[in-house]
Amino acid sequence: MKLLSALGLILTLGTAPAFAAPCSNTSAGFDGWKADFARLAIRNGVGQAGLDALAQARYSTGTISADRNQKSFKYSLEKFMQVRGATTIVSQGRKRLARDRAFYDALERIYGVPGGVLIALHGMETGFGGFMGDTPVVSAIVTLAFDCRRSDFFAPHALAALQLVDRGSISGATKGAKHGELGHTQFLPGNALRYGVDSDRNGRIDFYNLSDAMASTANFLAQKGWQRGAGFQEGQPNFRVIQEWNAAGVYQKAIAIMAAQIQG
Template sequence: MIHCGRLTTALIAAFAALPLMVRAADAAQCGTGPGGFEAWKSAFADEAKAKGIGGAGISALMETHYNYPTIAADRGLKSFRLSLPAFMAKRGASIIASRGRRMKQAHAELFDSIEQRYGVPAGPLIAIWGMESGFGTQHGNQQSLSAIATLAYDCRRPDFFTDQLYAALKLVDDGRLSAETRGSMHGEIGQTQFLPKTVLEYGVGDLDTAEGALASTANYLKAHGWQRGAGYQPGEPNFAAIQAWNAATVYEQTIAIVGKEIDGGDD
């Protein structure tokens, strides 16, 4: 037998849980194809409003589309499974090193000022610059916000890209990103290909310029433990900061090798 007091308590608890149940039912649910993307956008927009995203961010979100090339690229990251020599050949490491030495000379004053401020020498910065965007010549041609929204919706890595999407919408609200901003397949932007959350945390200046992109990259590496004057090859102190930049072993090793060739080689 249920006493009245217990019944009242149980009813109060049940009614109190209803808003949570409704919110859970209405929450943006991940998907594996384009069919649910529009409904997901509407649900995500409600969540974004509740988290303080403004009208500009919401409007930009509603302009996004399901990006098929992004999904294809996300499912086809095969080059990271190559051997180190094969990966370096595929990415043109020797060309990046050769051109990078010339870039170091041409922009000596810029690299000196960055090293003075952040402690990061030119070599690894130029290696990253060359690897990520061909020294600023290849930013990508995907709508960055659509790419990130697609990956936040997709069930493969929704948590990671949900954080990126919130950051992107914050950048829209701040006037630093728009629905038309172009980037790479996963939504990376700028000359060293920052994701939106990284822009918010480490961006210095305009990432579409060499000055802003390289300073931002140095700032990122410093924040991830870069020690002024220490080595950055595998097994040396600063290699861990390079590992924070990209999780693929062959990519990390290529940055270290190419960076050393730039810092220590002559063309």
């Protein structure tokens, strides 16, 4: 799940205030910034586990490199779908829907979101869980909060990541994508905190558990205004909700097309 506005991430966190320690476009000053951010985290109710994760966070050069080199969203729709393996996603997605029909039908009864949409997102984001990232989530998101390019956007997500550590949903060592997205469908931490669902009712929201991840994804779309039974192609009511998941036009159109093909 990629970037949108500040996601209303003002949720329990409030708008991220200016910090005494300045942002930077290099690693210089990172430790001082973290110390300042820790004070902000304490004021926002982050506990010891979250603070420990912040203290252990390392500046992620891989995250910065990825943030400066996002190219695939500039492709044409046809090229984007080719590069992202749309044909394979649809083929495997149909098999998954047939195999787990009862599971996806149950989610649709609760949230109104068809299984094809959830499966298309799952396939696009992580190849159905085949690769959920190799970068520590807390380090990635804290690095982006420190980086001057989009500090205001990522600072609330960094606070949310620390709260997720406190809740046991992730740890300081949990790995995700380069921009700190986590789990099967790559939630940014603020969205994970706000829309996460304990689908298997084991007392812990785990985005690396398929049941929790799919229910959380369906909940996100429902809370963003998904209209039960309405269309989701471009120009139809629910396409606007797909746009809430990812801001890139080619991504939105690809998801809509693949979801329809998976749904049959």
